Amino acid sequence: MSANSWIHFFLPKDRVFYQLFEQVSDNLQKMGETLKEAVITSSSERQRELVKMIEDQEHTNDDLTHRVFLELGQNFITPFDREDIHYLASALDDVADYIHGSAKRLIMYRIQPTDEYICKLADIIYKAILELKKAILELRNMKNLRNITNACVIINSLENHADDVYDTAVTNLFALEQDPIKIIKMREIYQTLETATDKCEDAANVIESIIVKYA
Amino acid sequence: MSANSWIHFFLPKDRVFYQLFEQVSDNLQKMGETLKEAVITSSSERQRELVKMIEDQEHTNDDLTHRVFLELGQNFITPFDREDIHYLASALDDVADYIHGSAKRLIMYRIQPTDEYICKLADIIYKAILELKKAILELRNMKNLRNITNACVIINSLENHADDVYDTAVTNLFALEQDPIKIIKMREIYQTLETATDKCEDAANVIESIIVKYA
Amino acid sequence: MSANSWIHFFLPKDRVFYQLFEQVSDNLQKMGETLKEAVITSSSERQRELVKMIEDQEHTNDDLTHRVFLELGQNFITPFDREDIHYLASALDDVADYIHGSAKRLIMYRIQPTDEYICKLADIIYKAILELKKAILELRNMKNLRNITNACVIINSLENHADDVYDTAVTNLFALEQDPIKIIKMREIYQTLETATDKCEDAANVIESIIVKYA
Numbered sequence: 001m002s003a004n005s006w007i008h009f010f011l012p013k014d015r016v017f018y019q020l021f022e023q024v025s026d027n028l029q030k031m032g033e034t035l036k037e038a039v040i041t042s043s044s045e046r047q048r049e050l051v052k053m054i055e056d057q058e059h060t061n062d063d064l065t066h067r068v069f070l071e072l073g074q075n076f077i078t079p080f081d082r083e084d085i086h087y088l089a090s091a092l093d094d095v096a097d098y099i100h101g102s103a104k105r106l107i108m109y110r111i112q113p114t115d116e117y118i119c120k121l122a123d124i125i126y127k128a129i130l131e132l133k134k135a136i137l138e139l140r141n142m143k144n145l146r147n148i149t150n151a152c153v154i155i156n157s158l159e160n161h162a163d164d165v166y167d168t169a170v171t172n173l174f175a176l177e178q179d180p181i182k183i184i185k186m187r188e189i190y191q192t193l194e195t196a197t198d199k200c201e202d203a204a205n206v207i208e209s210i211i212v213k214y215a
Numbered sequence: 216m217s218a219n220s221w222i223h224f225f226l227p228k229d230r231v232f233y234q235l236f237e238q239v240s241d242n243l244q245k246m247g248e249t250l251k252e253a254v255i256t257s258s259s260e261r262q263r264e265l266v267k268m269i270e271d272q273e274h275t276n277d278d279l280t281h282r283v284f285l286e287l288g289q290n291f292i293t294p295f296d297r298e299d300i301h302y303l304a305s306a307l308d309d310v311a312d313y314i315h316g317s318a319k320r321l322i323m324y325r326i327q328p329t330d331e332y333i334c335k336l337a338d339i340i341y342k343a344i345l346e347l348k349k350a351i352l353e354l355r356n357m358k359n360l361r362n363i364t365n366a367c368v369i370i371n372s373l374e375n376h377a378d379d380v381y382d383t384a385v386t387n388l389f390a391l392e393q394d395p396i397k398i399i400k401m402r403e404i405y406q407t408l409e410t411a412t413d414k415c416e417d418a419a420n421v422i423e424s425i426i427v428k429y430a
Numbered sequence: 431m432s433a434n435s436w437i438h439f440f441l442p443k444d445r446v447f448y449q450l451f452e453q454v455s456d457n458l459q460k461m462g463e464t465l466k467e468a469v470i471t472s473s474s475e476r477q478r479e480l481v482k483m484i485e486d487q488e489h490t491n492d493d494l495t496h497r498v499f500l501e502l503g504q505n506f507i508t509p510f511d512r513e514d515i516h517y518l519a520s521a522l523d524d525v526a527d528y529i530h531g532s533a534k535r536l537i538m539y540r541i542q543p544t545d546e547y548i549c550k551l552a553d554i555i556y557k558a559i560l561e562l563k564k565a566i567l568e569l570r571n572m573k574n575l576r577n578i579t580n581a582c583v584i585i586n587s588l589e590n591h592a593d594d595v596y597d598t599a600v601t602n603l604f605a606l607e608q609d610p611i612k613i614i615k616m617r618e619i620y621q622t623l624e625t626a627t628d629k630c631e632d633a634a635n636v637i638e639s640i641i642v643k644y645a
Contacts, residue, residue: 072427074427074428108389180611209502212499213503284635284642323601323604399613399614
């Protein structure tokens with residue numbers, strides 16, 4: 001039984017971090033679902049509704065992240081290294097920011113839906129979030145480290161896949177699109193979506209560095 | 216009286232960090248003032264002068280940031296957590312970099328002055344810097360934590376305001392501007408200015424996490 | 431003899447970090463060399479080969495970075511502060527990512543070679559990597575701190591030079607190029623190359639903060 005497990009036993013107080021990270025991952029799952037619908041809906045009214053929902057979900061995420069930092073300041077004992085909690089909360093907050101940024105651009109740039117690459121990237125983001133959620137749930141008991149490692153490995157391969165989708169999307173965009181303004185808009189959306197998957201990978205890397213210390 | 220206050224009592228040496236951060240915030244205030252003038256002046260000669268001033272101010276900031284890191288290496292005792300000092304210095308350095316980056320682009324892209332949104336963003340940056348300065352001055356005695364929290368809250372709402380200004384600016388830019396090259400230039404300036412406010416918020420978040428540990 | 435030197439004496443195990451950082455710097459040197467050839471070759475087949483090589487080298491770098499993080503989790507004793515090892519590995523990984531990103535864009539954007547500014551930036555990146563390698567080799571014995579400081583100073587001035595090259599390149603691009611799509615592509619390549627030098631400077635700053643603690 002590791003020192004940290006003893007800490008859990010004596011100081012349930014620090015469990016607040018698990019609760020907060022679980023709430024963050026639940027909220028991220030909602031954001032991913034909403035984004036997936038926002039990129040395929042053919043109704044611009046519905047798209048506006050969905051982007052508004054994502055905006056509210058992003059504010060929820062800000063509040064949760066803020067609470068993690070406050071708890072970090074108030075708790076002398078933490079379930080794992082302070083800087084890992086800080087890094088993880090920041091990475092998950094970045095995921096929410098880039099999902100929100102992508103969604104906003106759908107409206108700002110009046111992107112017609114069902115662009116093949118936008119849909120693929122939104123789908124990859126959602127899959128990566130589901131794996132993050134699995135890994136975060138396992139952090140609470142640290143019993144199935146294998147499950148956590150698997151989730152992190154899957155997130156890494158999803159991020160590589162997103163890179164390939166992005167490269168193909170941008171290559172085709174420059175090869176086929178004549179309108180430079182359209183190119184500017186689409187490239188920026190592809191980039192924002194792809195960065196969201198980078199941030200999922202950052203979060204996965206923090207989680208991996210956390211569990212390595214328990215091995 | 217907290218452990219840290221005792222440290223102050225016995226080791227004035229660590230006060231160097233307060234002095235350095237105060238010098239950084241004074242210098243940032245100058246940069247914010249110079250930027251505000253640079254975005255409204257109708258004389259391109261004057262604009263060049265002002266951008267040159269900002270360049271020099273940015274070098275001053277680099278030197279101060281460098282000194283913070285050197286002191287961090289040499290002082291075993293620090294007034295607050297080493298990583299917080301590191302984060303704060305980096306965030307304030309980023310504010311200076313993005314102000315400098317915005318100013319440079321005014322010249323590089325021959326932006327005619329008095330663009331409504333550029334002026335609004337420069338004004339928000341300046342206001343955020345004034346709040347950062349208030350908060351940093353209070354760090355020295357930690358007597359008025361309320362003032363620090365208030366400053367951080369104001370900086371957060373200024374950053375939200377900057378986001379809205381940016382979104383309106385870019386939406387209008389794409390709706391009204393026909394020239395793609397003009398769009399590329401203006402969007403990049405808006406983005407660089409908006410990022411400067413993000414960095415102010417990062418600095419505010421570090422300050423908040425510092426004072427939480429004193430509460 | 432510092433506490434750390436004793437640690438080395440008793441725990442050669444921690445030497446793994448020196449080995450890993452030296453392998454990273456060797457791999458970065460290869461990437462820099464390959465990039466330099468990729469930006470001047472007039473054969474598009476050869477360019478594709480070279481970019482493929484950079485892609486493989488980037489994967490090698492990912493594996494080495496990953497190993498650093500794993501060792502960081504498993505070693506209670508480290509040759510220098512854990513967060514410095516984390517920062518240094520991340521900064522060096524970013525250098526590799528931006529070299530790879532620049533190389534990929536040569537293909538994606540069908541950039542004809544021998545653009546004066548691209549070649550200059552690739553050359554600066556290579557020079558900065560050579561200095562990083564010098565500094566990293568010296569970390570092992572910490573005997574010649576002066577050499578490390580000199581390398582870091584040179585890297586800082588190389589980064590300043592890259593900034594100037596970037597500014598000139600972008601100013602000329604907007605002044606001379608009529609095609610907005612060409613502008614988008616070239617500006618992005620310049621930016622990616624310039625960011626690679628920023629990341630070299632980040633790595634140099636971490637190294638400097640490490641040795642300051644030994645002074």
